[in-house]
Amino acid sequence: MLRKLLSIFPLLTLAFLSLAAPLEPRAPGLIDDLLTGVLSGIPKLIKDILDATVSGRSDQISSKPLSCTVDACCIWYDISAELTMQFKDADDQCNDNARGAIRLGFHDAGAWDKYSPKGGADGSFLMNFGEEKRPENNGLQNIRTVLRGVQSRFNVGYADLAQYAHNHATVTCPRGPRIRTFVGRKDATQAAPSDLLPDANDPPETLIELFEDKGFTPDGLIALIGAHTTSKQRNFDSSPANVGKPLDTTPGIWDVEFYNNTLQNPPDSRIFVLPSDRKLAAYSQTQREFKRYVGDQDDWNEDYAKAWIRMSLNGVTNLGELSDCTKTLPAARPDGI
Numbered sequence: 001m002l003r004k005l006l007s008i009f010p011l012l013t014l015a016f017l018s019l020a021a022p023l024e025p026r027a028p029g030l031i032d033d034l035l036t037g038v039l040s041g042i043p044k045l046i047k048d049i050l051d052a053t054v055s056g057r058s059d060q061i062s063s064k065p066l067s068c069t070v071d072a073c074c075i076w077y078d079i080s081a082e083l084t085m086q087f088k089d090a091d092d093q094c095n096d097n098a099r100g101a102i103r104l105g106f107h108d109a110g111a112w113d114k115y116s117p118k119g120g121a122d123g124s125f126l127m128n129f130g131e132e133k134r135p136e137n138n139g140l141q142n143i144r145t146v147l148r149g150v151q152s153r154f155n156v157g158y159a160d161l162a163q164y165a166h167n168h169a170t171v172t173c174p175r176g177p178r179i180r181t182f183v184g185r186k187d188a189t190q191a192a193p194s195d196l197l198p199d200a201n202d203p204p205e206t207l208i209e210l211f212e213d214k215g216f217t218p219d220g221l222i223a224l225i226g227a228h229t230t231s232k233q234r235n236f237d238s239s240p241a242n243v244g245k246p247l248d249t250t251p252g253i254w255d256v257e258f259y260n261n262t263l264q265n266p267p268d269s270r271i272f273v274l275p276s277d278r279k280l281a282a283y284s285q286t287q288r289e290f291k292r293y294v295g296d297q298d299d300w301n302e303d304y305a306k307a308w309i310r311m312s313l314n315g316v317t318n319l320g321e322l323s324d325c326t327k328t329l330p331a332a333r334p335d336g337i
């Protein structure tokens with residue numbers, strides 16, 4: 001009897017340990033791992049966008065219906081009207097709030113990779129987890145306050161608002177893409193990891209690997225950093241001559257001048273070139289794509305929309321519960337007027 005008990009002792013110990021110490025939650029992995037088998041509805045649409053058989057942009061537009069009982073998008077018409085006021089300058093270009101919202105959408109969704117069981121497009125940046133105090137998020141405090149005001153007024157999810165605001169800001173900029181916009185994400189229950197956002201002093205190899213772990217090819221990374229077309233730097237270089245300098249010559253317009261300007265040597269004295277952008281523009285794996293976008297607005301907008309939809313769903317697992325609320329966004333202005 002004793003011999004029998006001793007022989008099953010290791011098995012009993014293992015069973016006890018697995019009950020006493022639950023495993024870490026499983027990381028969801030890349031969105032591609034969720035989009036397998038026979039798909040329908042929103043997951044099918046997302047898969048088709050990521051496969052580039054359907055565009056990530058859409059002109060589908062409508063006005064708010066009189067009765068709002070069955071339309072999950074209804075509240076977003078009101079939020080859209082509010083964000084248009086917040087994001088547009090008197091000259092109809094996009095303003096500092098718009099640039100902030102574009103970057104905030106990235107710093108919320110981008111703080112994630114395929115190994116991470118937390119973070120991603122979960123609104124944690126807008127919530128009370130203290131992410132706004134991290135050095136990599138310097139400069140995002142104002143827009144965070146603006147968007148928290150919108151959240152408390154309209155009572156929508158933080159995760160959706162961070163991504164909706166990004167997409168609204170891009171289309172508010174003249175020539176910006178009208179990116180298909182999904183809502184229904186779950187809000188965070190904890191802060192995002194703190195070491196998954198890029199550093200402008202990182203070499204191209206590090207940046208490529210960082211983005212690869214988020215599901216992006218080097219081409220995808222080059223499409224995404226084009227968002228610096230509407231950007232200014234205020235904290236990276238704090239010398240008075242450089243604070244507030246734009247990263248291209250037309251920061252109120254979503255155009256391809258960023259690619260053109262960054263490739264110029266020496267650069268235009270009115271702009272600031274981040275070391276990461278300069279190095280990616282010259283790096284063997286990314287230079288071709290960087291040059292390809294010069295003068296090709298439509299191609300870039302299409303590639304950006306596709307890459308952004310992937311970014312805006314980082315870590316989101318309830319794809320079947322999402323709704324497509326693109327119709328609530330303002331119209332695009334492809335001619336810039």
Ligand code: HEM
Binds near residue numbers: 103106199235
């Ligand atoms: C290689 C990757 C990237 C690096 C190293 C990087 C770095 C930076 C830095 C250092 C700034 C200036 C912040 C300041 O001084 O206040 C900045 C601004 C900005 N970045 Fe990036 N970034 C990257 C990718 C992206 C991506 C993918 C987006 C896409 C949405 C983005 C959107 C922006 C925007 C909109 C601003 C301007 C914010 C403003 O003017 O308030 N960045 N970025």
